[in-house]
Amino acid sequence: xxxxxxxxxxxxxxxxxxxxxxxxxxxxxxxxxxxxxxxxxxxxxxxxxxxxxxxxxxxxxxxxxxxxxxxxxxxxxxxxxxxxxxxxxxxxxxxxxxxxxxxxxxxxxxxxxxxxxxxxxxxxxxxxxxxxxxxxxxxxxxxxxxxxxxxxxxxxxxxxxxxxxxxxxxxxxxxxxxxxxxxxxxxxxxxxxxxxxxxxxxxxxxxxxxxxxxxxxxxxxxxxxxxxxxxxxxxxxxxxxxxxxxxxxxxxxxxxxxxxxxxxxxxxxxxxxxxxxxxxxxxxxxxxxxxxxxxxxxxxxxxxxxxxxxxxxxxxxxxxxxxxxxxxxxxxxxxxxxxxxxxxxxxxxxxxxxxxxxxxxxxxxxxxxxxxxxxxxxxxxxxxxxxxxxxxxxxxxxxxxxxxxxxxxxxxxxxxxxxxxxxxxxxxxxxxxxxxxxxxxxxxxxxxxxxx
Amino acid sequence: xxxxxxxxxxxxxxxxxxxxxxxxxxxxxxxxxxxxxxxxxxxxxxxxxxxxxxxxxxxxxxxxxxxxxxxxxxxxxxxxxxxxxxxxxxxxxxxxxxxxxxxxxxxxxxxxxxxxxxxxxxxxxxxxxxxxxxxxxxxxxxxxxxxxxxx
Numbered sequence: 219x220x221x222x223x224x225x226x227x228x229x230x231x232x233x234x235x236x237x238x239x240x241x242x243x244x245x246x247x248x249x250x251x252x253x254x255x256x257x258x259x260x261x262x263x264x265x266x267x268x269x270x271x272x273x274x275x276x277x278x279x280x281x282x283x284x285x286x287x288x289x290x291x292x293x294x295x296x297x298x299x300x301x302x303x304x305x306x307x308x309x310x311x312x313x314x315x316x317x318x319x320x321x322x323x324x325x326x327x328x329x330x331x332x333x334x335x336x337x338x339x340x341x342x343x344x345x346x347x348x349x350x351x352x353x354x355x356x357x358x359x360x361x362x363x364x365x366x367x368x369x370x371x372x373x374x375x376x377x378x379x380x381x382x383x384x385x386x387x388x389x390x391x392x393x394x395x396x397x398x399x400x401x402x403x404x405x406x407x408x409x410x411x412x413x414x415x416x417x418x419x420x421x422x423x424x425x426x427x428x429x430x431x432x433x434x435x436x437x438x439x440x441x442x443x444x445x446x447x448x449x450x451x452x453x454x455x456x457x458x459x460x461x462x463x464x465x466x467x468x469x470x471x472x473x474x475x476x477x478x479x480x481x482x483x484x485x486x487x488x489x490x491x492x493x494x495x496x497x498x499x500x501x502x503x504x505x506x507x508x509x510x511x512x513x514x515x516x517x518x519x520x521x522x523x524x525x526x527x528x529x530x531x532x533x534x535x536x537x538x539x540x541x542x543x544x545x546x547x548x549x550x551x552x553x554x555x556x557x558x559x560x561x562x563x564x565x566x567x568x569x570x571x572x573x574x575x576x577x578x579x580x581x582x583x584x585x586x587x588x589x590x591x592x593x594x595x596x597x598x599x600x601x602x603x604x605x606x607x608x609x610x611x612x613x614x615x616x617x618x619x620x621x622x623x624x625x626x627x628x629x630x631x632x633x634x635x636x637x638x639x640x641x642x643x644x645x646x647x648x649x650x651x652x653x654x655x656x657x658x659x660x661x662x663x664x665x666x667x668x669x670x
Numbered sequence: 671x672x673x674x675x676x677x678x679x680x681x682x683x684x685x686x687x688x689x690x691x692x693x694x695x696x697x698x699x700x701x702x703x704x705x706x707x708x709x710x711x712x713x714x715x716x717x718x719x720x721x722x723x724x725x726x727x728x729x730x731x732x733x734x735x736x737x738x739x740x741x742x743x744x745x746x747x748x749x750x751x752x753x754x755x756x757x758x759x760x761x762x763x764x765x766x767x768x769x770x771x772x773x774x775x776x777x778x779x780x781x782x783x784x785x786x787x788x789x790x791x792x793x794x795x796x797x798x799x800x801x802x803x804x805x806x807x808x809x810x811x812x813x814x815x816x817x818x819x820x821x
Binding site for chain 2: 310313317355356357358359360363444447448449450452453455633636637638
C-alpha cells in the first residue's frame with residue numbers, strides 16, 4: 219500500500235508498510251532510537267544504524283532520500299580532523315605543551331590547575347574534546363600524584379574547560395560542526411560570534427574553582443621540585459613528525475580562516491590536510507610500511523562516531539520528511555508567541571539542560587531542521603542567526619552540567635577511576651550543574667545584548 | 671623434541687594463595703604466570719606477574735607519561751611500598767581469563783605457532799583439564815642450545 223506525502227513544494231512518494239501513517243512510524247522509530255541511545259545499553263552506532271535501516275526498510279524514506287539526509291560535510295570534517303589528530307598526537311607535542319605549561323608556573327598547584335585548564339580549553343577549540351582530555355588527563359594524574367594533591371579539582375577544571383573551549387570554534391565540538399555545515403557558517407563566523415564570550419565564561423568558572431579549591435592547594439617544595447625535574451622534551455618522540463604535523467595543522471587552520479575567499483568547504487580542507495599529513499609522514503616509508511602506517515592511522519579514526527552520525531542523519535531525515543519536525547517547530551513558535559528573543563533564549567536553555575543529561579549530538583541533529591523550518595516565521599533564514607548561536611552555546615556548554623553531559627567528561631571519569639580516584643556522579647553534578655547554569659546566564663546576557 | 675621434554679611443572683594458583691607464594695613459584699619455574707584452578711579443580715583462569723605488578727604500581731597515566739619522568743620521581747619510589755603491602759594478600763583479585771593452552775601430545779612447533787598467534791611467550795599444557803605445566807620461550811631456548819651437543 220502506498221501513501222503520498224505532500225512536503226512543501228516537493229512531492230515524495232512514501233511506501234510505508236501496511237499503509238501506516240509515516241508520521242507515527244517515523245516518530246516511534248525516532249523516539250525508540252533516541253531512548254536507546256540515551257540508555258547507553260546498546261552501542262550508539264548500532265542503535266543509530268538500526269534506526270536508520272528501519273526508516274528505509276519500513277518505507278518512511280527511500281534510499282535516495284536517506285542518503286540525501288547524510289551531511290557529508292560534517293563527516294568529512296570529522297574524519298579529516300580525526301586523521302590529523304591521530305598522527306599529530308604521536309609526536310608528543312600535546313604532552314610537551316602540558317608539562318611545559320606546568321613548569322612555567324614553578325609547579326605551584328593553583329598555577330598548574332590554571333595553566334592546564336587554559337591548555338585544555340585551547341586544545342579543545344582545535345581538537346575534539348575527547349582527544350584533548352585523553353591527552354591532558356594522564357599528565358594531570360601524574361602531576362597531582364607527584365604533588366601529593368587530590369587530582370579531583372584539576373580533573374574537574376579540565377572537564378569544564380574542555381567543554382567551554384570546544385564552544386569557541388567550528389571544529390571544537392561536533393554540534394558546532396553540524397550547525398556550521400547545515401547553515402554554511404564558516405570557521406571565522408564561529409570565531410567572531412562564539413569565541414569572544416568563551417574567555418569570559420572560562421574566567422568566571424576558574425574564579426569559582428579558585429574560591430572552592432584553589433586557595434587551599436599546597437604542595438611541598440620537594441614535590442614541586444619533582445615536577446620541575448620533568449623532561450617535557452622527552453615527550454617529543456618524533457621531531458620530524460612534529461614539524462610535519464605542526465605545518466599541516468597551521469595550513470588547515472589557515473585554510474579554515476580563508477575558506478570563504480578560497481571557496482572551499484571545511485570538509486575539503488580537513489580531508490586535504492589529512493591526506494597531506496599522511497603523505498608527508500610516510501615519505502620515508504616503503505610501500506609495505508606505508509600500508510601498515512595508513513592502516514594504523516585509520517584504525518585511530520573513531521568509526522563508531524562516524525557511523526553514529528550517518529545513522530542519526532538518516533533517522534532525523536525520516537522524521538523531517540514525515541513532517542514531525544515541522545510540527546515540533548510550530549510547537550516551539552507557539553509556546554514563544556513567535557518572539558525571536560524568547561525563542562532564542564528558550565533554545566539556549568533547553569539545549570543546555572538537554573545536553574547536560576543526554577548526548578548533545580542527536581539533540582542538535584534534531585534541532586537543526588526544527589530551527590530551519592522556523593525561517594518563514596521570523597522573516598527568512600538570515601534572521602535565524604541568534605537561534606543558531608543559542609543552539610551552539612547551549613549544546614556545547616550544557617555538557618558541563620553532569621558527568622554524562624559529554625563524552626569527554628566520562629573519559630576523564632574513567633581515567634580517574636582506573637587510577638583509584640573515583641569521580642562520583644552526584645559529587646560532580648552538585649558543583650558542575652550550578653556552574654553550567656551560571657555559564658548559561660552569561661551566555662543569555664551575551665546573546666541578548668549582541669543579537670536581540 | 672616433544673612438549674613433555676620442554677614443559678616445566680608448576681603449582682596451580684588456587685583461591686587464598688598469597689601473592690608472595692605466587693611470586694616465589696613463578697620465580698622458581700621462570701614462568702610469567704600460573705593457571706588458576708577453581709574449587710572443582712578446573713582451570714578457571716590465570717594469574718600473571720605482569721598483571722599483578724601493573725594493577726598495583728603501574729597506573730595507566732604513568733605508562734602514558736613515562737617518557738617525561740625525571741630521574742627519581744616518587745611514582746617509582748612508591749613501587750616497593752605498594753608491592754610490600756600486597757605480598758601477604760590473596761591472589762584472588764588478580765584472576766584473569768584462562769590463558770592459551772595445548773595438550774601434551776601436540777608438537778613443539780604447534781605450541782610455538784600458538785604463542786606467536788597470541789603474541790605471548792608462554793603456554794600452559796593441559797590434558798583433559800589436568801594441568802601438567804608451562805612451556806616458555808625461555809625454557810624452549812635453553813633446550814635448543816644443547817641440540818648441537820652429543821647426547
